[in-house]
Amino acid sequence: MDTLELVRLNLLSPMVLAFAVGVAASLARSDLKFPDALYVALSIYLLLAIGLKGGAELSGTPAATVWAPLLVTLLIGTATPVWCYAILRRLGKLAQADAAAIAAHYGSVSAVTFLAGLTFLQRAGVPAEGFLPALVAVLEVPAIIVALIIARTATGGMNSWAGALREALAGKAVVLLTGGMFIGFLSGQEGVAQVAPFFIEPFHGALTLFLLEMGMVAARRLRDLAAIGPFLIGFAIVMPVLHGILGVYLGTLAGLSVGGSTILGLLAASASYIAAPAAMRIALPQANPAFYLTASLGITFPFNLTAGIPLYYALARLVHGGG
Amino acid sequence: MDTLELVRLNLLSPMVLAFAVGVAASLARSDLKFPDALYVALSIYLLLAIGLKGGAELSGTPAATVWAPLLVTLLIGTATPVWCYAILRRLGKLAQADAAAIAAHYGSVSAVTFLAGLTFLQRAGVPAEGFLPALVAVLEVPAIIVALIIARTATGGMNSWAGALREALAGKAVVLLTGGMFIGFLSGQEGVAQVAPFFIEPFHGALTLFLLEMGMVAARRLRDLAAIGPFLIGFAIVMPVLHGILGVYLGTLAGLSVGGSTILGLLAASASYIAAPAAMRIALPQANPAFYLTASLGITFPFNLTAGIPLYYALARLVHGGG
Amino acid sequence: MDTLELVRLNLLSPMVLAFAVGVAASLARSDLKFPDALYVALSIYLLLAIGLKGGAELSGTPAATVWAPLLVTLLIGTATPVWCYAILRRLGKLAQADAAAIAAHYGSVSAVTFLAGLTFLQRAGVPAEGFLPALVAVLEVPAIIVALIIARTATGGMNSWAGALREALAGKAVVLLTGGMFIGFLSGQEGVAQVAPFFIEPFHGALTLFLLEMGMVAARRLRDLAAIGPFLIGFAIVMPVLHGILGVYLGTLAGLSVGGSTILGLLAASASYIAAPAAMRIALPQANPAFYLTASLGITFPFNLTAGIPLYYALARLVHGGG
Amino acid sequence: MATVSLKLVTVIAEAVLEERLVRALLDLGAKGYTLSEVRGSGARGVRAGGPEVNVKIETVVSPEVADRILAHLAERYFAHYAVIAYAETVEVVCGEKYT
Amino acid sequence: MATVSLKLVTVIAEAVLEERLVRALLDLGAKGYTLSEVRGSGARGVRAGGPEVNVKIETVVSPEVADRILAHLAERYFAHYAVIAYAETVEVVCGEKYT
Amino acid sequence: MATVSLKLVTVIAEAVLEERLVRALLDLGAKGYTLSEVRGSGARGVRAGGPEVNVKIETVVSPEVADRILAHLAERYFAHYAVIAYAETVEVVCGEKYT
Ligand SMILES: Nc1ncnc2c1ncn2[C@@H]1O[C@H](COP(=O)(O)O)[C@@H](O)[C@H]1O
Numbered sequence A, B, C: 001m002d003t004l005e006l007v008r009l010n011l012l013s014p015m016v017l018a019f020a021v022g023v024a025a026s027l028a029r030s031d032l033k034f035p036d037a038l039y040v041a042l043s044i045y046l047l048l049a050i051g052l053k054g055g056a057e058l059s060g061t062p063a064a065t066v067w068a069p070l071l072v073t074l075l076i077g078t079a080t081p082v083w084c085y086a087i088l089r090r091l092g093k094l095a096q097a098d099a100a101a102i103a104a105h106y107g108s109v110s111a112v113t114f115l116a117g118l119t120f121l122q123r124a125g126v127p128a129e130g131f132l133p134a135l136v137a138v139l140e141v142p143a144i145i146v147a148l149i150i151a152r153t154a155t156g157g158m159n160s161w162a163g164a165l166r167e168a169l170a171g172k173a174v175v176l177l178t179g180g181m182f183i184g185f186l187s188g189q190e191g192v193a194q195v196a197p198f199f200i201e202p203f204h205g206a207l208t209l210f211l212l213e214m215g216m217v218a219a220r221r222l223r224d225l226a227a228i229g230p231f232l233i234g235f236a237i238v239m240p241v242l243h244g245i246l247g248v249y250l251g252t253l254a255g256l257s258v259g260g261s262t263i264l265g266l267l268a269a270s271a272s273y274i275a276a277p278a279a280m281r282i283a284l285p286q287a288n289p290a291f292y293l294t295a296s297l298g299i300t301f302p303f304n305l306t307a308g309i310p311l312y313y314a315l316a317r318l319v320h321g322g323g
Numbered sequence D, E, F: 001m002a003t004v005s006l007k008l009v010t011v012i013a014e015a016v017l018e019e020r021l022v023r024a025l026l027d028l029g030a031k032g033y034t035l036s037e038v039r040g041s042g043a044r045g046v047r048a049g050g051p052e053v054n055v056k057i058e059t060v061v062s063p064e065v066a067d068r069i070l071a072h073l074a075e076r077y078f079a080h081y082a083v084i085a086y087a088e089t090v091e092v093v094c095g096e097k098y099t
């Protein structure tokens, strides 16, 4: 399959099309509105499902193949926020709190982007390691901690440092992912088979429905686009690509397959919009949410969903000597 | 299968039985209550699913077979509200606003009735054209526009004419149906296959659950029965039958199969209870909702669900020379 | 399979593990929170689904095999609250209202416990009668009535006696179970097959998700543990075991299989936490909810879920001469 | 804008009482009410186990009806049920609608 | 604690009007609003069929803006739509934020 | 009906603060609270992107506690967080329950 074909395959997937429909509905000012409860229910479902599946596959994976990917993931989670902060301060001239908050978002991870990536690989017939959800869980929190340490060092005082930390670690995304992995790991393939008609088979459809809503949310964020300025818009596209290259490369070094390296690239490239915003509102309220939400949700998320996924896959094939 | 057998098949379907349970629960004043979010989530799901399926099948249909059914559907959507208005004014002596509002409802369409019809055909083993959901989307809005034009001509002033129109066109039913068709059309059979365990296979079950709630809603409307008077009660049963005959006949002319003609009859016979009420509340607030809601939701909907579906099917077989 | 293996099979099922994750999330004070609408939607789904399945299987069952199990179930429902009340008054020295309210809970039944039991049997490959859901419906209400009669006799006056009764009979659990059975019975195996991808196949997964939430709810109840005292804690463990033995024995007498006897034991052992609490709050508001909710939800439910199910199964095998 | 002074009575109660309280308000002379689902916790916290699920019922009524409602609640509900109630004065347009 | 007296205007209206009413409030000078989903029933009960789905919009404004809002609602909405509104005095911290 | 005059303090705040604010209210002397999920938008609109998800916390307290709550909020939250608060006088039955 050549690159154009991959892009087409991705753009014409139900997921990406549903995202587009959501954007269009929002721009047409439709009265279509997902109940909050549906949005929350779908995210609970998706996170738990991905954990379950990952846990079940982890139960059959020798520890030897897992430690290297885990390590590079941890490395990515702690290093990326550092240089994001430096770039945002030096080149972007952003205030300390704003820079730290954005750094937290780009160092952390978006679970939905991850799911979209897995679905792409599946459609393209590319296998990927089963334990990848574990990497999502590992990548979620470190960047938030690093960014808060930076902010504290830079600004001195800070509200509710400990509280923010505890909440990030016991945050729902982490609890559902690790909880799902725990269930999947202990009940094994056989246990997961029993719940597969609920958690595994309808998964892509539920993700499609969720992306319709994400499209509406992302479109609303775009109204703030003018406020965030050209530098941040550029940052929200260039930075994911750089992180994507890094992730693909480190993933390959750590022994991941083409599919796995694609996903690690995508994880590195993705920006959080669940765990990080909540932590930032509590610990760094002086940081302007219009900056980090518009960048991560309005720009980086759609970018990765549409262009990023096939790009990192093409890169992974290149690095693996295929392509 | 003879007519009695068809009626039995329809009445003993899980859908219709669930509707009956809903009615009974409401009459028994049970504390069973669907959360609003569940009701909304189920309607989002149903509309999107039907659009998806229709879109995927449309992608394989030559335009030549589609234009005639689309045209007669448009005809039905613009003509039926005109005579409904005349009948309601002349024979029913209703106020102008009330007559126009009811005409909008009976000219428009009920997506759930449509779904019940498809499910009936499937159980009876009768094939139907895949592009029928497109007809639902086409039939949704024109009657609302026509009725508002009539009301404006008749009464002079009117609130928020343009607003009501825009909202009808960007209303959630239209957006989800056309959005679903867009996704289904572009991602094709293969794309829809990926989401089938969510959108296609569990479909009838979700519809059954939804009809349980619809039964409770319809039963609540029946409490207003006394207020609406015998004329409107008769209208709510006779008019669907007349529209059903027209729809079956025009559908057959337009080249639809027995199944397709049944559905077009059912569409013509059905009365809106999502798009039309919202538009009427905004543009014609002086029209009494007890009239149009009780007629469409309390009488016509149950009538079509139980008696109408097998009736229009029997008609379609007759018109097609079977029977 | 020996007993240890059964315990392991049960503890490592996705359901029980999900319950444990819910407990852990609550203890870690995670911000994970199910929307109320999701909780309600899942309980509607589970009750309706179990009714549907039971009704469809009942349609093929000769009345002769059903009457004896129904009779012993009715017997259990009316007798258990009587001795519960006596024990709670004599040995526990509880106030009349408190004793009556707790008796109502332990005489009634927990539908989720029932579902967990069925799932266990299925995993263990043990067949069970299809009509068992009918027993749940029958066991739901009598204990509530008996306990209210006791309370009325003991205390004289009582609020809203008739209202509480009507509400118990038209309560949502009863309506959904019997409504589902009605639908399943009339539409038969063929009708249920049409909705199976929604109501039957994803069932275990939905139950797993529900148990995650139940874990969080149960853990919150445990905070009141100190308030309820050692007697009630003991009662909440010993009483289920005694009722479980009784249920298994009577079930065997009534001609139930090993699987069916296990379930009847489990039903007798389980304590209500939907129908009974609502009825008690209305009819016996002076009874302290901390007592009956903590006992039934915080102790008996987890006990039955983890230890009770394999225990009653082992008993049933013993009584049936297997083991 | 010509307004009339009326009483806004707010009742917060455990959810099982919803139907009963609404009926009582209307029987006592309220012409309408507005209801929302809330959570809360109070001095008694009879149901405990985390914030409790309550309903909040608000009704705009004449001072006399307000008095009757508060008296009725105090007599019938306050002792055993989780119910609180308070009244305040509000300025209403189209006052005739509420009496 | 230094506080300022302002007006809290509460509007309860059928849900389809949400967008229109919010726009009207902001046009008339409100600087913010808070909205919740409620159910209710009133003297007219135009939509009937059980409790109706409404929105409740609350806005803290200066007395003049409050007056303008009530007048606007009375003129444009009260006749045909299911809408009620009332105002009351509240003590606000950081009063400058609302005017 | 014998009633007591107390203060109803209403706090509207971004949802992440829920737990913190509830704890603060109880620490400052409130004996109970009622909480609902609302949406809204304000002068600062810090989180923007359409109406924001907030919580509304209402608590009936003595005038002194009301004052302490408003002062605490003004000091700790108003600068950086999306929080507004106001107090009004309400007539309460069974006033002893709130103090
Ligand atoms: N001081 C208070 N302020 C606001 N709401 C309260 C207060 N006290 C109690 N409530 C509400 O009334 C309900 C019942 O209170 P209680 O009967 O004390 O448990 C609680 O769940 C709260 O929603």
Ligand SMILES: Nc1ncnc2c1ncn2[C@@H]1O[C@H](COP(=O)(O)O)[C@@H](O)[C@H]1O
Binding pocket: D030, D031, D032, D033, D034, D035, D058, D059, D060, D061, D098, E012, E013, E039, E040, E041, E042, E043, E044, E045, E046, E052, E054, E081, E082, E083, E084
């Ligand atoms: N007296 C009242 N007190 C509180 N809310 C009311 C009252 N009357 C009407 N409402 C609310 O306003 C809505 C419209 O009232 P109406 O136009 O009379 O049907 C109702 O659905 C209620 O939510």
Ligand SMILES: Nc1ncnc2c1ncn2[C@@H]1O[C@H](COP(=O)(O)O)[C@@H](O)[C@H]1O
Binding pocket: E030, E031, E032, E033, E034, E035, E058, E059, E060, E061, E098, F012, F013, F039, F040, F041, F042, F043, F044, F045, F046, F052, F054, F081, F082, F083, F084
């Ligand atoms: N004038 C107002 N009236 C009512 N609610 C307001 C007002 N201003 C702000 N709010 C509420 O307070 C929240 C935070 O406001 P702000 O900090 O100005 O963004 C908003 O989301 C609204 O829910």
Ligand code: NA
Binding pocket: A080, A105, A106, A107, A108, A109, A243, A267, A268, A269, A270, A271, A272
């Ligand atoms: Na990242």
Ligand code: NA
Binding pocket: B080, B105, B106, B107, B108, B109, B243, B267, B268, B269, B270, B271, B272
């Ligand atoms: Na029609």
Ligand code: NA
Binding pocket: C080, C105, C106, C107, C108, C109, C243, C267, C268, C269, C270, C271, C272
């Ligand atoms: Na029992």
